[in-house]
Amino acid sequence: MPFILNEEAALKTLLSGMTVADAGTQSRPVGVFYGQPDKEIRQQNYPYITIDLINISEATERVQSGTVVVPYEPEGYDGVSSLRTPYPMPINLDYQVTTFSRQPRHDRQILAQLFSIGRLPVRFGSLPIPQDNTNRRLETLGFSKRDTTEADKRLFMNVYSIRISSEIFRTEFNTKDYIVQTRNIGLKTDTGSAPVDPNTDLYHLLQTQQAQLI
Amino acid sequence: MARIHRKAASRLHSEIVTRAKKHTTDMRYDAHSSGWPAHLVAALHVRVTAEGHYRVQYPKNLEHEILTLEYGTEDTPPSPVMRNYFTKVGS
Numbered sequence: 001m002p003f004i005l006n007e008e009a010a011l012k013t014l015l016s017g018m019t020v021a022d023a024g025t026q027s028r029p030v031g032v033f034y035g036q037p038d039k040e041i042r043q044q045n046y047p048y049i050t051i052d053l054i055n056i057s058e059a060t061e062r063v064q065s066g067t068v069v070v071p072y073e074p075e076g077y078d079g080v081s082s083l084r085t086p087y088p089m090p091i092n093l094d095y096q097v098t099t100f101s102r103q104p105r106h107d108r109q110i111l112a113q114l115f116s117i118g119r120l121p122v123r124f125g126s127l128p129i130p131q132d133n134t135n136r137r138l139e140t141l142g143f144s145k146r147d148t149t150e151a152d153k154r155l156f157m158n159v160y161s162i163r164i165s166s167e168i169f170r171t172e173f174n175t176k177d178y179i180v181q182t183r184n185i186g187l188k189t190d191t192g193s194a195p196v197d198p199n200t201d202l203y204h205l206l207q208t209q210q211a212q213l214i
Numbered sequence: 215m216a217r218i219h220r221k222a223a224s225r226l227h228s229e230i231v232t233r234a235k236k237h238t239t240d241m242r243y244d245a246h247s248s249g250w251p252a253h254l255v256a257a258l259h260v261r262v263t264a265e266g267h268y269r270v271q272y273p274k275n276l277e278h279e280i281l282t283l284e285y286g287t288e289d290t291p292p293s294p295v296m297r298n299y300f301t302k303v304g305s
Contacts, residue, residue: 036291052286054294055301094301096292098285142297146285159285161297 003168006075007093007136008034008051010129011164014119015049015097020109030099030110047101047110055094059165062090072132074169088167094141097160107147107156120160127164137165230262237268237303245295254280258296268303270296 018030031048033041042048064087073079074088097120101107114120125138139162146157237260245255257280259271272280286292 036286036289039289042288052292054292055298057301094298096285096294098292100288141301144285146281148287150288155288157285159292161294 003075003091003166004053004093006129006131007127007164007166008053009131010127010136011051011095011097014127015051015114018049018110018113020047020101020106022103022105028106042100047099047103047106049110050098050100052096052098053093054096054161055092057092057094059090059092062165063087070169072134074132074167085169085171088169091166091168093164093166095162095164097162099156099158099160101156102153104154104156107158111158114158114160120162125162137163139163234260234262234268237299241270241295241299244299248293248295250283250293250295254283268300 012032012034015032019027020030021027028047031037031042031045033048033050035050035052037045037048037050066087067084068087070083070085070088073083077083097114099107099110099114101110115122117124120138120140122140125140127136127138128134129136141161141163143161144159146159148155148157238258241260242255242258245258246252254272254276257272257276261269261271263269282290283293284296285294
């Protein structure tokens, strides 16, 4: 089941729509690309932003056990299956958002827009995902200024490390509901199958069965 | 009393050094796994500051190479060893 496509699309939408102004152009759009765009594309499109997935880790502080009726329709849901499922595994998706521009004025305008509420603020960040109608946590983990010179031209670079919360489901949502099942382990004895003592735990039952197989 | 304090301080210092060594080894392992060149892997050291924070130290002349790998460039994707390591340790 995919779990990452909606988040990436939402992040791209969140960063899209920015413009910068300078003496030549009043409204120059800031392109947003996944990963490293082709050289031809980016040379025509300064300034621009890239999104790189840099880490996926378990969010141990959000782990729960048991079952839950998921209050939203997760990615990959077929629309008819039951939404009752074991608690999903919480994960963190870490992204690097990098901005590139040739002019300091563009750089500052991008900075101002990115740090504003609704994009990548240092606090109170959130990522609306319209596909499943959820709002995910969006935390700014760090920021680094990486201005450099490339072929005798100034290149203004800013690096944001951000974290988006997500979940991986353990089921494929292909069962209508959970059926209560009874376990019936028949132990072979000399006189046939013996009734299972309800007080015997599963570990001992399996050990006994294993011994019989040998 | 002073002797006890000295002993405790010495024990704490030794613990900090041991931990820093372990973090250095683990981070170098991550850097190696991520495909960083051997000379940069060997240059990474984790130190513990007086305030108790972890810091990565490397020679000044290798800073550009290391940060270029860590954050990427226009042509190369980032290979964030240091950031991911501290995320892992912190969680």
